[in-house]
Amino acid sequence: MNFKEVRKLLKMMNVEMNEDHALHLFTMADKSESGSLEIEEFVQFYKMLTQRDEIWKVFQDYSGDGEKLMLEELENFLTIAQQEGEQSAQHAPELIERYEPSETAKKQGAMSFDGFQMYLCSQEGSIFKPEHRELHQDMSQPLSHYFISSSHNTYLLEDQLRGHSSLEAYIQALKRGCRCVEVDCWDGNDGEPIVYHGHTLTSKILFRDIISTLKEYAFKVSDFPVILSLENHCGVEQQTVMAQHLSQILGDTLLTTQLDEQVPQELPSPQELKGKILLKAKKIGGLEECLDDTLTDEVSDEEEIANNDDSEDPPAENHNAKTSKSKLSRELSDLVVYCKSVHFHGFEHARLHTKCYEMSSFSESKAKRLAKEAGADFVQYNTRQLSRIYPSGLRTDSSNYNPQEMWNVGCQIVALNFQTAGLEMDLNDGLFRQNGCCGYVLKPDFMRDGNTQFSPEKPEERQGYKPLRLSIQVISGQQLPKVNQKEGSIVDPLVRVEIYGVPQDQNKEETSHINNNGFNPVWNESLNFVIHTPELALVRFVVEDYDKASRNDFMGQFTLPFTCIQAGYRHIHLLSKDGTPIPPSSLFVNISISEFT
Known part of the structure; x- marks a missing residue:
């Protein structure tokens, strides 16, 4: 490779090098003085080009002879520069064993510059604490004590108006560690429920195919529970078909009964629910009473109107909630255990009346308003119950809101459009990159205490x-x-x-x-x-x-x-x-x- 070709290569490698400097390196590497570089000479040229002077300088600061770091010098570096404290003495010999390429240096218990550079460029030398990458948090606390990686309109690969609905979207979300997926169900023409974004031109897929995909991929990345958030627009007949598909396809994987016979005072933990899929939907009655068969499957007008308040899809033009009686299928209702969808009537009402297994959905604008007006109440509410936040209906381009504002008040199920790359998904990936990427992250202790007074607006007022x-x-x-x-x-x-x-x-x-x-x-x-x-x-x-x-x-x-x-x-x-x-x-x-x- 002659000098002209080397210059071209450097441009391709994203470097605009001073021509004199490039020629100087080229000449030094061209030992045969042939005007072009052979393979070995090119390797030498590349080494000079990629020499890390800034790492060399750090190495020199801690090396007594400028050639190597003796064990004590490496310990010194780990204690002072890397702020590792008492661990340094144990860590230093491990690093030499792992990264030092020279057997001679190893025998001396020393680290050469090459070994030092390899350590700094490794995962161990990365900014992320290695022990935090692993599953290290307590997974035996109630579900409400965790942030849960959550997807909105999971079936969509593109925008909310004419985007493509696909099983692949579920596979991608689950592989990314998502633990709460959403399904929008509508009556299909042939008696089979279909999934798509209602009143839009998005393509349609079969409900049963989604459940089969869920069965196959739910626990490939994480063993912890998956919540299936159901946006139900079907009539009773096709709701019953949905219940049959859920039971037949998922079998034992679907949680259909309480973990014990007691009425729960708090939600079960991710640990207790390992390998289980939970259905989040409306439910007739509660877990307290053993329902008898005389109970009607109808939901009252008043409850239906209230329930419609937190439905994400706009009602159809001809739908009048005041006059139509909406019915829930008993079979589908019975599959809802710990995630019963209810309307939110305010924090005071929730404190006095709501059960731990009842949960509400909030639009991003309502959640933002509540966070600003009553941040401490929201944090306290989220110690006991799950909250699900979803993007505004105006986000037809599948853009996302900033999830941080919702995490600040302890909301667990902060649903994002996983198909839309950008800052918001970077934050979601960033938060859930810890704890073995299992999709669950334990909230800080001051967001788990039922008597907490923490408000994100006044962080200086909290204890500790x-x-x-x-x-x-x-x-x-x-x-x-x-x-x-x-x-x-x-x-x-x-x-x-x-x-x-x-x-x-x-x-x-x-x-x-x-x-x-x-x-x-x-x-x-x-x-x-x-x-x-x-x-x-x-x-x-x-x-x-x-x-x-x-x-x-x-x-x-x-x-x-x-x-x-x-x-x-x-x-x-x-x-x-x-x-x-x-x-x-x-x-x-x-x-x-x-x-x-």
Whole structure:
């Protein structure tokens, strides 16, 4: 490969290199002085090109002889720079064993620069605490104590008006760790219930096919329970058909009775419900009374009107709730155990009358209003009962609302359009990336206590309030993705750090942009934040291609809970817009977390 070809390759690799510097590296690698690089020479050239001076500098700071880190020096680095404390003594020999490529260094109990760089670029050297990736939370608390990864209109692959309904959408959501899926059921022409977005041009699929898909994929990624949220628009006959399909296809997987004979005072736990599918729908009566057969299957006009308040689909033009009697099929009703849909009559009414197995759905606008007007009441309500939040009917493009506002008041089932990539799904993926990606995340202790007074508007008033300072030195980027595939186009990257949490924590800061270098840009800029409620905060790193004339182009991102951040020198392995990895793109940062005084 001659120099001209090398220059072209560098452009393809997203680096605009000073011609003199590139020629200097080329000449150094061209040991045979032939004017072109053979394979071994090219490998040498690439090594020089990718040499990480910023990591070399850190290595030099801790190495006595500049050649290697002896065991004590590595321990020193882990204690001081990586803030690992007492674990350092045990961790240092493990790292040498795992990452040191040289047997000689291993025998000396030392780490070479190559081993050091391999450790820092590994998952262990990443920003995400390895132990938090695993299933590590207590899964024996009531369902209401967990955030639950939840999908809205799960059957849609595209928009809400003319999008394609597909079984594939359920498969994708479940594989992504979703634990609450939605089904909109309508009467089909041939006696078989169908699923689509009512009164729109979205395509239709059979209810029974969705249930078969659920049976196959529900527990491939996580063993914890799946909630099937039913938006029921069918007549009694086809409701009974739905009940038959649910019972026959799901069999023992469908939870049809209470776990014990007692009337529940609190919801069962994810642990107790492992491997079970729960139906969320309207129900005749409650779990208290043993219903006798004289009870009518009809729902009163008043209850029907109330129940319609939280239906997501607009009623059909000719439907008059006041005059029509809506009926519920007893067979379908009997399959609802711990997730009975009821109308929300206010927090005071709920405190006095509602049972733990009754739950309400809120539109995003109603939930936002309640969160602002009565945040502490909402948090308290959510310690006992499940709440489901769904996007506004005006979001016909399947866009999403910010789920953080709902998590701030403890809402568990915050349903998003999984098919729509962007900030909101980044936050959802970020929150549920912890705890083994099982779709359940335990809420902070101050959101599980029934007497809690926590309000997201006034975080400083809660017991145990301890704000933290987060300092992020954005050092460098590595092999960032090209945005524009036009030949010769090279990115001008900048990094923005965004904090999502209680209102006081919402914040963003960004670095300056680096001209013409997506290959190995160096910023060395510090961004500082104060976090008032660390237990609820999410941190999102975004890399963009700066553009003076128009909007910056998105290049990559990574989002994680603040509580999962490892301090010290860390790599952030970037993800694409749809949440998939884009190796080897990464950021190199130095993170410090301290008490804010």
